[in-house]
Amino acid sequence: MEADLKLKLEQLHKRVDALKDQINTEEATKNAFVMPFIQILGYDIFNPTEVIPEFICDIGTKKGEKVDYVIKKDGEPILIIECKHWKEHADAHNSQLHRYYHVSKARFGVLTNGHTYNFYADLEKPNIMDEKPFFTLDLSDLKTSSLKILENFTKQGYNLESILDSAEALKYIKAIRNEFEKELQEPSDEMVKLLVSRFFDRPLTSSRLATFKEYTRKAFSNSINESISFRLKNALHINESVPSKELEQITPIHENTETPRFITTEEEMEGSQIVKAILRESLPASRIAFRDTQSYFGILLDDNNRKPLCRLHFNATNKYIELFHNGKDNGERKQLASLDDLYSYKAELLSTLKHYEEIKIKPE
Structure with a gap:
């Protein structure tokens, strides 16, 4: 069921992207967007x-107040939906x-704008909707985790107990993660004092606190870097004892930088790795190089900036692959509904590789 749900939602996302500029109200x-979503959940619109x-x-003395949709199951309301224009934020x-x-x-x-759906409950006070969504x-x-939660809201899989059991955990895990990410970017005085107090037994003067803030920021950055490098080594099956040129290129934070400029994401x-698997049919792995930047993730032939094989633009809501036909400097962007769409551009990638192999480009 999860695979079927994902496929239908991916198709809806393509529909939203294709039609949104024509949707004016x-x-x-x-x-165009919300009713198909309700239908995907299995309810008869x-x-x-x-x-x-x-x-x-009806709310007190206000009569005739209307909510956009109410979904009922076994005659009882289980879900109310309020819609916004797709250009508006789905904010309560x-x-x-x-x-x-x-x-x-x-x-x-x-609360939805057709492409983002915020789910609310009454975890803080009974019968009063929380200020922030739990999902x-x-x-x-x-x-995948989102699809599993959404399954509990489908007509076939609706499970009130399961949703309530996980709603509180989802809400507070999300809140804790948000606070944690803030600390990673800019450690607070409280966080620094908590960590330093465990190994530094002298008084923390203001100047010392400022110094330890920088140390903490760098420690967080190094920890993230090492975690990314470790996971990448496992993915590439690289022997830990052998330094990897690829890993040096992909590492987003250098030892002499105080804060991370960018972080290579899991996606x-x-x-x-998908692109590399495609290219490996015609090319040894040693000739495929990676470079991460603030605006894109580059994949190069022979670690040469003049030989881009493609670029992955994954830092925004919409994701793209940038292809380079005949080695032109300006690539052509193709939107991706999912990472699996990368396989659709096998011919283009191999064509770009063939072009570079057929011509002689002076080294940089």
């Missing part, structure tokens, strides 16, 4: 007892969803 966003559009939620700040949630009797609320689904970034590593 919130109503059009609902019809043509059954008014199961998927109810413009559901009336100043959203009517808070008010609708209070009177709807549904345990979960969703976010981004159609452009379909993680970039996985994507580079």
Whole structure:
């Protein structure tokens, strides 16, 4: 079921990207993007007892207030959905969803702009929707863990107990991760004092604290680097005792830098291995080099900047492969719905390689 769900959501993402520039209203966003999503979850959008559009939620003296959709199962509301225009943020700040949630009797609320879906519950106070979502689904970034959670919201797999059991963990794990990432970028005084107090028994003056802040930042950076290098070595089956030129090239943080300029992501590593597997049909691994930059992840022939085989642009919401036809400086970008799409460009990659092999380029 998970594979089928992923395939349908990937197709929806392609639809959203293809049509969004022609969608000018919130109503059009609902019809073109949100209704297909509800259908993918298995609910009958043509059954008014199961998927109810413009559901009336009377709030105190306010009569006739409407929520965009209410989904019912066995006659009971399980999910309310409020929609925004695809250009708006799916943020519950100043959203009517808070008010609708209070009177709807549904345990979960969703705020969406058609490509991002934020799921809310009442983990903080009963019957009052939390300020922050416990789960976010981004159609452009379909993680396996997200698909497993979403399965519990499908008509076939709806499981209230399972969702409630994991909702609190999801909410607070996300919050802790956000705080942790802030500390990695800029260690707080509290974090530095906590760590340093475990091995430094002298008073921390302001100047000492500033020094240890720099040490902490560098320690975090080195730790991330080593973790990335270790995982990459395993992926490339490189012997730990042999220095690797490729690893030196791909390492995003150098020893003499105080803070990381960029970090090679798991997706970039996985994507580079797919490209490498394609090229290995015609080329030894020693001639394939990697270089990470702030704007793209480059894959080069013979570690030569004038011989780019392709570039992976994975740092934005939409992901692209940049192809180089006949060795031209300006490549052609092709959008990727998933990493598997890289295999579709095998012919182009091998053609670029063949071009470089047929001509003689002066070394840099």
